[in-house]
Amino acid sequence: ALVSMKDMLNKALKEGYAVGQFNINNLEWTQAILGAAEAEKSPVILGVSEGAARYMGGFKVVTAIVNSLIDEMKISVPVAIHLDHGSSFDKCKAAIDAGFSSVMIDASHDPFEENVRITKEVVAYAHERGVSVEAELGTVGGQEDDVIANGVIYADPAECKQLVDRTGIDCLAPALGSVHGPYKGEPNLGFKEMEEICKTAGVPLVLHGGTGIPTEQIKKSISLGTAKINVNTENQIEFTKAARAALAADAEVYDPRKFLTPGRDAIKATVIGKIREFGSSNKA
Numbered sequence: 001a002l003v004s005m006k007d008m009l010n011k012a013l014k015e016g017y018a019v020g021q022f023n024i025n026n027l028e029w030t031q032a033i034l035g036a037a038e039a040e041k042s043p044v045i046l047g048v049s050e051g052a053a054r055y056m057g058g059f060k061v062v063t064a065i066v067n068s069l070i071d072e073m074k075i076s077v078p079v080a081i082h083l084d085h086g087s088s089f090d091k092c093k094a095a096i097d098a099g100f101s102s103v104m105i106d107a108s109h110d111p112f113e114e115n116v117r118i119t120k121e122v123v124a125y126a127h128e129r130g131v132s133v134e135a136e137l138g139t140v141g142g143q144e145d146d147v148i149a150n151g152v153i154y155a156d157p158a159e160c161k162q163l164v165d166r167t168g169i170d171c172l173a174p175a176l177g178s179v180h181g182p183y184k185g186e187p188n189l190g191f192k193e194m195e196e197i198c199k200t201a202g203v204p205l206v207l208h209g210g211t212g213i214p215t216e217q218i219k220k221s222i223s224l225g226t227a228k229i230n231v232n233t234e235n236q237i238e239f240t241k242a243a244r245a246a247l248a249a250d251a252e253v254y255d256p257r258k259f260l261t262p263g264r265d266a267i268k269a270t271v272i273g274k275i276r277e278f279g280s281s282n283k284a
């Protein structure tokens with residue numbers, strides 16, 4: 001069933017696990033992630049970047065694929081379709097109008113007061129329609145599609161509390177040293193700030209850049225208030241590895257299903273592993 005992230009994440013925070021956001025790119029990605037969540041009886045968030053939505057043909061194509069698969073695959077676990085790193089009110093509105101059940105407004109690069117103003121506008125439009133909202137403070141490092149960072153800036157706990165109080169967002173992504181794409185060496189996450197922000201702001205926290213974070217740091221993040229973890233790059237790596245192996249094993253292959261199927265299976269296995277690591281199995 002299609003739902004917002006609100007109840008999903010509040011339950012996760014209360015019970016001490018995290019729900020995975022897995023980004024989708026196409027039909028195979030969506031099938032693999034929905035299949036993994038159903039197999040694990042886990043709630044799941046399908047993340048859609050603006051670039052991925054463009055690639056798939058638009059927000060309406062995304063919701064048509066997801067809703068049809070929920071129906072045809074008889075998916076019974078809670079599923080949210082979430083705009084990842086929404087860049088403006090207009091993009092968030094377009095996603096909501098197309099049937100997304102959740103959006104992220106990422107005005108983290110703007111001055112604080114501007115971030116508050118835009119986020120508030122998105123919350124007003126979204127909440128009236130039962131759609132949840134995630135916002136961001138600080139800077140996640142690395143690059144994901146159109147989101148390119150210059151260095152890493154840690155979120156300020158006092159600003160986090162203000163942003164939550166003044167906007168009414170459902171969850172917050174405070175950048176605390178995580179990076180989009182692979183890490184250079186071990187991540188250096190700001191656990192002290194994470195704990196303080198969750199206590200003072202009082203909403204579930206989101207950890208971006210989930211690829212490459214060691215299990216102990218994942219567990220620690222969850223114990224300090226992280227209730228949503230975003231993973232994208234790891235599925236891309238595993239899909240491509242499996243597709244490349246299938247292509248390399250048979251120089252004559254031309255049926256796309258012969259190499260897309262191993263790629264899809266690799267994503268499903270990866271997502272099942274993440275769901276178990278995040279502790280959301282049997283929490284649907």
Ligand code: G3H
Pocket residue numbers: 023047084085144179180181182207208209210211230231232233234
């Ligand atoms: O917004 C999406 C995530 O933050 C993905 O990060 O590609 O490093 O797993 P990742």
Ligand code: ZN
Pocket residue numbers: 085140144180208209230
């Ligand atoms: Zn992100």
